[in-house]
Amino acid sequence: DTAVSQTPKYLVTQMGNDKSIKCEQNLGHDTMYWYKQDSKKFLKIMFSYNNKELIINETVPNRFSPKSPDKAHLNLHINSLELGDSAVYFCASSLAGGLNEQFFGPGTRLTVL
Amino acid sequence: AQSVTQPDIHITVSEGASLELRCNYSYGATPYLFWYVQSPGQGLQLLLKYFSGDTLVQGIKGFEAEFKRSQSSFNLRKPSVHWSDAAEYFCAVVPLGFQKLVFGTGTRLLVSP
Numbered sequence: 001d002t003a004v005s006q007t008p009k010y011l012v013t014q015m016g017n018d019k020s021i022k023c024e025q026n027l028g029h030d031t032m033y034w035y036k037q038d039s040k041k042f043l044k045i046m047f048s049y050n051n052k053e054l055i056i057n058e059t060v061p062n063r064f065s066p067k068s069p070d071k072a073h074l075n076l077h078i079n080s081l082e083l084g085d086s087a088v089y090f091c092a093s094s095l096a097g098g099l100n101e102q103f104f105g106p107g108t109r110l111t112v113l
Numbered sequence: 114a115q116s117v118t119q120p121d122i123h124i125t126v127s128e129g130a131s132l133e134l135r136c137n138y139s140y141g142a143t144p145y146l147f148w149y150v151q152s153p154g155q156g157l158q159l160l161l162k163y164f165s166g167d168t169l170v171q172g173i174k175g176f177e178a179e180f181k182r183s184q185s186s187f188n189l190r191k192p193s194v195h196w197s198d199a200a201e202y203f204c205a206v207v208p209l210g211f212q213k214l215v216f217g218t219g220t221r222l223l224v225s226p
Contacts, residue, residue, distance in 0.1 A: 004156070041201060043157075043216040056213050090156055098212030099145055099164065104156030 003027050004105035006091050012111045013081055021076045021108045023091030029103070030096040031055075032074035034066060037088040037107070049074055050096055078110075086112045115140050117206050117217040125223040126194045134189040134220050136204030144206035146187040147214065148178055151201040160202075163187060174198070199224045 004025045013019055025032065033056075034046040047066040048056035054066070063079040074093075078085060091105040118137045126132050138144060145164050149157040161172025168180040178189045187204060204217040 041219045041221075043203065043219075045213050045215075048213065058213075092156070098207045098214070099162075101159045101162070102157075102214065104158070106154070106156050 004091055004093055004103050006089075006105040006108050008108060009106065010109050010111075012113065014113055015081055015083060017081050018077070018079045019081060019110070020078070021089055021091075021110070023074045023076070023105060025072055025091075025093040025103070025105075027093055027103060029093040030071060031094050031100075032068065032071075033092040033094075033102065034074065034076050035090040035092065035104075037090060039087070043090070047074075047076075081110075081112045083112050086110055115208065115215075117204055117215055119202075119204055119217040119220045121220045122218070123221045123223065125225055127225050128196050129193050132189075132191045132194045132198070132222070134202050134204075134222070136187045136189065136217060138185050138187070138204075138206055140206065140208055142209045143182060143185075144208045144215075146178075146180060147205040147207070148172065148176070148187070148189050149203045149205060149216075150174075151203065151219075153200065157203065160189070194222075194224055196224045196226070198222060 007022045031050045033048045037043045049068045052068045065077045068074045088107045088109050090107045092102040094100040094102045116139045147162045148160040151157045160176045163170045201219045203219045205214045
């Protein structure tokens with residue numbers, strides 16, 4: 001039983017395309033996150049949702065739009081993909097509050113050609 | 114500038130030898146401190162965390178970390194490394210008044226036979 005799952009695991013696409021990554025957690029957590037890990041393994045938060053409400057929105061291009069249909073799901077839609085968007089994107093979840101352990105999904109490796 | 118620094122990009126340790134991974138932070142007030150591990154091709158897993166109290170913290174998989182306020186450090190240690198410990202290790206903080214994890218740049222641990 002996967003706690004935090006992401007689909008797809010790999011995504012290869014052309015510049016200019018629009019793509020989505022889906023995330024689901026079955027831990028009953030209130031808060032979900034999207035992180036971006038670049039080619040140098042640097043990991044940075046992009047967004048955080050608590051009970052479907054956006055609470056953290058880092059300096060991310062507005063081509064990136066998170067959507068949380070319910071507490072268990074947080075999807076990431078990316079418009080007009082650019083080469084620099086190539087990275088591994090991680091979804092995570094936790095109980096509410098920034099100090100609780102975050103449980104990470106396995107990641108989605110996005111390659112933009 | 115506020116930051117989390119992991120000075121060692123790579124560390125190689127012989128199996129059975131002891132390990133210490135360094136982490137320093139630069140914040141006006143001591144943040145909340147975490148260590149996460151990322152095994153190859155997987156998401157991150159919390160090893161341990163420090164909020165207050167005893168400055169030596171025990172975690173999972175035989176890891177421990179020591180908080181030293183005078184040195185602004187939170188170094189991770191393990192007395193005897195196993196081949197399965199080969200992974201990327203991330204120090205992270207939650208700055209006071211914030212609700213997000215800020216990660217260091219990571220240290221890749223290689224374990225030699």
